[in-house]
Amino acid sequence: MLRILEQYERVPWHPKVFTACVVAYAFSPIDLIPDFISVLGYLDDVILVPLGIIIALKMVPKTVLTDCECKAEEMMKNGKPKNWIGVYRNADFTFVMVLQVLPIINVCVQKRPAPFRYRPLK
Template sequence: MSILKNIKNKSKKLMQELIVLHLAYKNPKTPWTAKALIVLIIGYALSPIDLIPDFIPVIGLLDDLILLPLVIYWAIKLIPKDILEECRVKAKTHQWNKRKSWTAAIIIAIIWILIVYFIIHALFLNK
């Protein structure tokens, strides 16, 4: 039972860090390199497609348990400490704008559909 509780706590911390990254992205003082990495991280975290599919036993969860926290840690290292602290304070009371969340989800879905279309077109239809 403690393993499940530990996973839930880590999941909550991960979600909190995603909120911090979102707020840091909106800050004009955040370096562009951090912003670029934040876009990739949040896009990947919200995307229904993983590098390693989740249905593969054990290995399927590695990208969510190891890869995602590593790139979040890397992005946090690129953000200046004062901006990071300000965003951590704001993240404790931050409420997501549901309309913008749906818009972002739709944009991510369209991007994945276009990627799949171009891959299929290049591999099978371009003869």
């Protein structure tokens, strides 16, 4: 829905900018509260992103919103739009994970001991 709102010409510029900021915040690694803080780090993503989407949808006039909803339903009936960026991102993530796991598998498969050992003190 947000993608259709971004592309629709009858939407004013300020909801487009606000929507772009919400999407950028959702995908950026920078958070207002860092994720390593146990509960609050994830709570800001859970609260701020949906709140930003709700505010962005309320900024758009009702007639434009109904037109965009009709376009979204039409797109879903004709077949879901392909998101190749997501496919490439998942492939990159899988490739990086395989590169990280290969050295561990290599050490486990080889018959030689680990590169270091703990020796008891005498």
